[in-house]
Amino acid sequence: MQQGRRKFLKIIGGTGVILAAGAGGWSATRDPKRARLPWTDAGRIYADPIRNALSYAILAPNPHNRQPWQVELKSESEATLFCQLDRLLPETDPYNRQITIGLGCFLEILQIAAAQSGYRAEIDVFPEGSNDQKLDARAVAHIRLVADATQKKDPLFHAILNRRTNRTVFDETREIAQSGLDAIARSGYGSIRVSVLSDARSISTLKEIGWQASLVEVKTPEKHGESVALMRIGKAEIEETPDGISLGGAFLEAANRAGYVTRDSLADPASGAFAESLDYMRPLNETAGAFVILATEDNNRKSQIAAGRDYVRANLTATTHGISMQPHSQALQEYDEMKELHQKIHALFAEKGETLQMLARIGYGAEVPPAPRWALDTRIVSG
Known part of the structure; x- marks a missing residue:
């Protein structure tokens, strides 16, 4: 996102908010620590x-x-x-x-x-x-x-x-250790298929499908709008509502205060913020070192629960091997605009009768903080 950062600095460089962000005092207070307390509690x-x-x-x-x-x-x-x-x-x-x-x-x-x-x-x-x-x-x-x-x-x-969903660019100079790939493939309970695809052809194909699916989602207004509505921009919003998509940190918060990165601009295909969000997304897709696919023989609720149980086991196993993981499942979504890619990825990677439940990219990413969470007491209801 360096190119986008430079564009942003040209637009609002010299303003007081940028000086504050760069000075370190204001910037150092932008971490939504309260929203991460469930991880320490x-x-x-x-x-x-x-x-x-x-x-x-x-x-x-x-x-x-x-x-x-x-x-x-x-x-x-x-x-x-x-x-x-x-x-x-x-x-x-x-x-x-x-x-x-x-x-x-x-x-x-x-x-x-x-x-x-x-x-x-x-x-x-x-x-x-x-x-x-x-x-x-x-x-x-x-x-x-x-x-x-x-x-x-x-x-x-x-x-x-220590488990994270890692949305950073992965290190393309590091080949994923085979021991880690094998451990992820063996991490499930065995009732559903967990496959690690690390061959060049599969990686290339899944990168292309993944990118095309990402474009379909962000360029379909009501689909992208669902994500934009769930964005929490800056410390105050994240701590007040610690679910949804967190856009935190001094740079993004300064961009928001300057009116450059807002929900409206991120939803507008004609805006610079929208274009730069695509610039940010593309390297995430392109730096996948391998992909993990989870598939079930049917698509009922119990199978979906089983897929979730095996997915988090794969994520935890990756964590123990120092491997980063991020879901990349847009092509598996079941709405009309995604139908062609949904059919394509199933034709190429599902076995007969299977439903692909999860697709995730893996590799070696930078260390990231835990995602915000609601406190446990807010998730408990009276009978």
Whole structure:
């Protein structure tokens, strides 16, 4: 984004806000630390086993960081998980498939965290049934923790607090270690297909499909508008509403104060900010060192939950090997404008009858801070 940064500096260089940003004092205060407290609170401030496990589960990856989980506590060892229905993505995720995958990530981290404390998590997924067209008010899962001295601890627990979705340019000079690729491919439970594609032809094809899919999304106004509406620009917005897409840091906040990077400009294809957002996106796509695909034999809700559980295990496994990961699944979205690319990627990379649930790029990226999160108590509802 250096070119965009130079353009921005030419526009507002010399203003007081840029001087403040460059001076270090104001800039140093722009980190939304309050929105990251759940990462330091996890496992530290909750005594009962269910809250302790939930304090880790809320750190799970999920689409657009919507954090759609709502939990009704039944006791110190039992809870029911629901989806908060006003946190869906109706434009880009019309059947709530991606949201369901995020709920699967939540359940997997909960199970890993419970095992670390000596509890077996008994999870009954969609106990009252489900609707494959839309998520509804029925329970996503009933959860019961049972003390079990024989419960094995999962080594992936130690990666939970270090796991990130990394949206930086990856280092093209470093080839991904084969040991890491093999570990990611073996990270799932075996009920769905987890494939790591590292051959040059697959990488090139997926880069092209991924870029074309990104363009379809940002150039379809109502789809891109869904993302823009969820952008939180600057420290104050991120801390007030720590879900959605965070645009933080001194540079972006200064650009926002100057009126250059705003929701309106990012939604406007004729604006400089829109053009520079594309300039920013392209290297992310082009620097993928390999891709991870998760595929299921069918596409029902339980399979989507299973895909989420395996996806977060792949992400945690990558973390333990120092490998960065970012979902790159636009071509898997099920809306009309994406239909051609959706069919193409399935024709090339799905086995007969499969649904591709996740596509992620992997490589070696710069260190990034954890994503903002709502505090656990805000995710708990009364019965």
